[in-house]
Amino acid sequence: MATYHLNAPMTDADVAMLKAGDVVYLSGIIYTARDAAHKKLMAALDAGEQLPFDLKGSVIYYVGPTPAPPGKPIGSAGPTTSGRMDTYAPRLHSLGSKASIGKGKRNQAVRDALKEHNGVYFGATGGAGALLAECITASEVIAYEDLGPEAIRKLTVKDFPLLVINDAHGGELYAKPNYPL
């Protein structure tokens, strides 16, 4: 298991070298989107409209932060459960998005899409929103302001701590529960 310091947007070469269990400190520009924003992104794609950000190399962070208190760029900002975005993620990967950040399991369709389109799924520590916000240096709402906490934000991050949960080669980090399911 290796440790890397990488930049976002991500390159194909960076994604391809990552293995489940690697630690990544990510710096650069990432975009927030959760349930409602994804729905709007899909509608925009269906209508042939331009998306509010460039999908190429993009890293999408599943988060709905708390409001920024005075003097801070953002409030508490940890990951939400990724599984709810499973229905949308393969399409975004097929259009050039390289990575998502969340917590919890992905389904087979997402794992297949990561392989097919050279993508990666990162986990951040759920419930560590105060700590993770320290790695966000700027935040700006760029679309769907009416969605409130679910609006799309462009975040500037510095050494944001991530774990590779699902890599582009079929690797997966989560422990298999010791129970017949």
Add this chain to the structure above:
Amino acid sequence: MRMLKAEDVSAAVRDMIIEACRVLPEPVYKAFVEARDSETTDSAREVLDQLIKNADLAKATNMPLCQDTGSAVLFVEMGEDVRVEGGLKQALTAGMVEGYDKGYLRKSMCHPLLRKNTGDNTPAIIHLELVPGDKLKIQFMAKGGGSENMSRCTMLTPAQGWEGIKDFVVRRMAEAGPNPCPPTIVGVGIGGSFDLAPTLAKKALFRPLDVPNPDPEIAAMEKELLEAINNLGIGPMGLGGKTTSLAVKIEMHPCHIASLPLAVNVQCHSARTKEVVL
């Protein structure tokens, strides 16, 4: 009849909410430290270290512990000899709205189908019980959606009994895996009715982490379930380890001779509860 002013009730609710979203109950914090010291893998220890640092930072900088500051769940015990001028529900709601606004907390309530955010975290989910006396006890929980989504309720047959209960609870936590932000706290409601079992499960989550059920037999069942869940090996954030759950809390209630209602309410490690008595 004792009268309470609506503004005093509102202020108490507001302050309790802001504090609860920033400062974890002491026994939960202690459990993080104990779990970190008992884990043997780097990844499990790292997650728990982050949770400890997160709790320290939230307390020191007034930042909410987690970005999901939840549905506002209020369990209220109202003495039969006390009233709130202007109305209890209005006072609770006003305090909740002010707490979420002044505390820079996330407003997470929306229309179930249209998904339009109500904008001020209303409505609060309020459970009211009338009790003897002239006191007003208000318990608050900031209930996160990620762990709530992993909760389930079922109607077992009486024949399924304890074995059936155990299988349902442990299977639920195995299926939930990393999703509800383990290490979790598991609230279990046994008995009552279809509507009461989940309320019991939620109520169980208000019991302090280090306090077992006062009935020694039920306390033993809590221990047995906790051991079975921790044998799953899911570990902190699902990365493997000994600590999948910090505690199991059971509340029991008599039920119909034909039924065995069962509910599992999953609480994440960000177990934000607080109470006030007026």
